[in-house]
Amino acid sequence: MADEKKPAEHQLRERIRALTDGAATGLAVLSTLLVVAPLVAIFIYLVYKGASSLSWAFFTDIPKPVGEAGGGMANAIVGSGILLAVGSLIGIPVGIAGGIYLAEFGRGTKLANAVRFTADVLNGVPSIVMGIAIYSLVVVPQGHFSALSGGVALGIMMIPTVCRTTEEMLLMVPNAVREAALALGVPNWRSVLSITVRTASPGIITGCMLAFARVAGETAPLIFTAFGNVDWSGKLNEPIAALPLQIYVYAISPYDEWHRLAWAGALVLIVLIVMAVSLVRYVTSRGVMKGAS
């Protein structure tokens, strides 16, 4: 009796195992579809809405008062450019130098490990907190909102990202390259600057672009630093318009005309960011440093 029962039970268990396997596969596929779906939805909607509201005036005009048709975001685009330039001036040199220290001079030391850890943690600090900190550091002493404070906020947010990607790119440079330089009698600092860093420079540049793309879309830290401006502003100590900020203001406004402009602005912003990310992807997947792996 027992002998007859065993195979049946065994078969049942096999069936259950096969079914579980199939169900798990199905669920994994389903969740992938569910994740891809919103992205596709956002993209299609953005292109559809944005392209239909995009016009030449968008790039040449400044915002018009409520009720008047037309108007653009020319000042916001230029403003974003200025803010990002100030941010890059602060974030990129400091970030790269920090990354070089982590990968070359301080490798394996306790200090480097602590810096690396802090950089990763700093990366996760909400941008709004950065915003209020910069507000009290720069805006309060200055007495008014300004482009400078917005740029400083973006720059500080770039430092940890640039620092970590630079380090990662430098670590990909094979040790043989460093040894070859040292064997020729080149001092260590020289070998780092003109051999290692130069070998890794395409990777470092793409890392900087990635950080650039990240902060290009930041809105929260700009609300109370750059503040926004409906007019042209080229001065660093005046409030200045920024593309993401303008999108936010227009999106929560009750006017259809402004909603259209918000979509157009979002399309411009996303095209810029996707281009940067794809470029990074292309360069890194092609193997920036052949022979590194």
Add this chain to the structure above:
Amino acid sequence: MVLCALSIFGIVVLIATELVVRSKMAWGQFGLDFFYKAYIDTYSNQPLYWDPVNGHFSALPFIYGTLLSSFLALLLAVPLAIGVAVYLTEMCPQVLRAPLAFITELLAAIPSVIYGLWAVFVLVPLLREHLNPWLIKGFGWTGFFGDDNPTGLGFVAAGIILAIMILPIISSLTREVMTAVPYSQREAVLALGATRWEMIRMGVLRNARIGIVGAVILGLGRALGETMAVTMVIGNSPEIHRSLLSNGSSMASVIANEFAEASGDLHLSALMELGLALFIVTIIVNALAQLLVWAVTRGTPARVN
């Protein structure tokens, strides 16, 4: 170079001191009560959480809103993210792997204001017309889906958009820790006659679980501090409701909304204190997550030189 590396410590210290100094006033006024007590209005006998005009401030509704929206986001995002990671590392045909990984990477690069824009004009109407009535009809009796907010904004909207936003980071980190599990583990389980799912469950997920927990906590850190998209859809009212469909407010969203137009020093100081609390919490959460992820990925050779 050392100086630049040290500047990272400098930034953290600078942020912390600024926030502490500027929030001193609110701290002196309310002390710890700020985080768990509400002022009870003597006329209406209702709790009054956030009243800039009369100078009553309590962080309670914002803490509630932040935790609730993040919790909803994790509830939705974690199973999906692990599903994606499992599919991408273990099941996906080689051809699809790179494009799918690229798409999840792109999701991470979309600025939060654009997620917010999409949520305001697509997600919220969708909730208002379809999902919310269905939830109210089906689950209204639980008390979690009240019928008093016809706008479609609220915690559910915030939770869904947050879930979409934190999915990429959780799934890419999960993928990373899963690929860090040595192949011999998978082969050993398969050699014992396991099906593919059993191999994934016993050979991969079990070995990677600490790292996966780390990835989830990192996602939580992002969700807690996410500002723009949440501000645009959560409804922005400083109240505490049991219903998930009612308007609320989060710590980050109240700062974004009121900081530039704060009505007085105490108001500003109270907002700073919220910022400080957010700063401390995200630092702790991120540090914890980082340690957990490192615990898994550190031991394995990242690159073969």
